[in-house]
Amino acid sequence: MIPAIDPVGLLHGMLAIASPSGAESTLAWFLRDQLHAAGLPARVDDVGNLVLRTGTGEGPTVLLLGHLDTVRDEIAGPVPVRRQHGVLHGRGAVDAKSPLAAMLCAAAARRAFPGTLLVVGAVGEETEESPGAWHLTRTLAAPQVVVIGEPSGWSGITLGYKGQLVVEYEVTCPSAHAAHPGAKAAHLAGEFWQAVAERFPTVDSGEGLFHHTTATLLRADGTTTHARLRVDLRTAPGTDPDALLAWLAERAHPGKVRATSSVPAVVGRRSTPPARAFARAVRKHGGTPTFKVKTGTSDMNVVAGTWPVPMVAYGPGDSSLDHARNEQVSEREYLRGIQVLGTALDALPGLLDTGGSR
Structure with a gap:
């Protein structure tokens, strides 16, 4: 029997591996090995991105784009890694290892997804260059939907970012x-x-x-x-x-x-298939969806210029703790985020069949 992924154990393991921009390799190979142990075809690409591809391949391609790197300690200060009273502490707990871990766990549970789920942990998102995301725009055909792995809170959906x-x-x-x-x-x-x-x-x-x-x-x-x-x-x-x-x-x-x-700045609409899918998923799990725009930037800014497809950003975690010295995420928040993400992915193929505008 193929072992299932332990979501909390996976995130704790990710936090225990320092991965500041430019030094993501150990984390990328750790995740590849974890996914291989779960019977999933993951690889590390030419620039160091972690890439997982799953699903039946017959249907839409949904790109779940997170990032491996964190801000450097000399900029934001160290955060000792610990698991205490249902809370995970560590650099990247919010920005953005918990969103990436949630994506990996949700995709791992959907090997029969009617299409392709492509999960990427990109390198260098915390830098001006964003080499991992730019590499994808040069090497991948445009997906039908992009979900960026950034903290929105489990009931939040981010529609855009400033340039x-x-x-x-x-x-x-x-x-x-x-x-x-x-x-x-x-x-x-x-x-x-x-x-x-x-x-x-x-x-x-x-x-x-x-x-x-x-x-x-x-x-x-x-x-x-x-x-x-x-x-x-x-x-x-x-x-x-x-x-x-x-x-x-x-x-x-x-x-x-x-x-x-x-x-450039990028902002989408609430009427797009991914925005509708996430809003429905939040309601299904007992929350009230909150649509947000962010004053920072993310890899959404990079890929939106190449792929004119509907996009949202989603992930567990309180974004006010990005780069903070007390960066942390509760296990409840994180696990709820996995549930919402999975439910949204289940709904997306049907919503894409009915169309929708960016």
């Missing part, structure tokens, strides 16, 4: 005494940042943060002769990144500005 444009500004000035009246690099950099901050002021969530582009100064260093800034702009839906970059370039003169990464 992101990260730029580096650099300016160099001739060497001169600080008392000389000519332009100084650090002063020019400060003027550039002031222009950006005034154009994109901070707004609180009550003012519709999702629909406003905001700017954050990530790094600043400079002298009288040379200065450099790194700026993160979280862009609202409908933002033209080329026009925004052109505006920044105008304010940068005599310095230069270049984009280091750019992904």
Whole structure:
């Protein structure tokens, strides 16, 4: 008899393996071995993504896209791994090992899914490059539905994410005494940042943060002769990144500005098949579905530009604990998420037959 997967044991094992961006290999091979032991055909692809394919193959392809990596401890601090009083603690408990584990467990229980369930644990989601997701867009045919594995809470369904444009500004000035009246690099950099901050002021969530582009100064260093800034702009839906970059370039003169990464905002509708499937599943398990949009980014931003198909993000966990020093998820929350995910997958083929818009 093929052993069943122990959901809590699987997640605890995942948390016990540190997998910061760039060091996901041990976790990927651990999961491959766990899935092989359960009789499931998993592999690790050319860039290090974990890939599980199951189902009958005759019907729609549903991609469940989670990620293996976590934020680095030097950024967010360590979280000791422990299981205590029905709660699992550890880096990635929320972002996003419990969503990925839930996807693997739900898919493992649906080997007769009328179509293809493709579960991917991508590498590098916590980086600007998102190499795992970009690799999928270049190597996979478009699925019919994408579900992104990110924490929404077991009764939440995420419809979209803001975009992101990260730029580096650099300016160099001739060497001169600080008392000389000519332009100084650090002063020019400060003027550039002031222009950006005034154009994109901070707004609180009550003012519709999702629909406003905001700017954050990530790094600043400079002298009288040379200065450099790194700026993160979280862009609202409908933002033209080329026009925004052109505006920044105008304010940068005599310095230069270049984009280091750019992904557009993405937002779907409640009427799509996956949104309807998850809403029904939440109700079936005793909850009230809550539709959300997020001010951060995810691999949804990456794949949506290549695959114009309906997408949602779903996963157990409280997203306010992303990257937190007390990152944790309750076993009850996690197991309920697996139930909802499974019920939604069961409903999807029938809903796809009836159509639906993105």
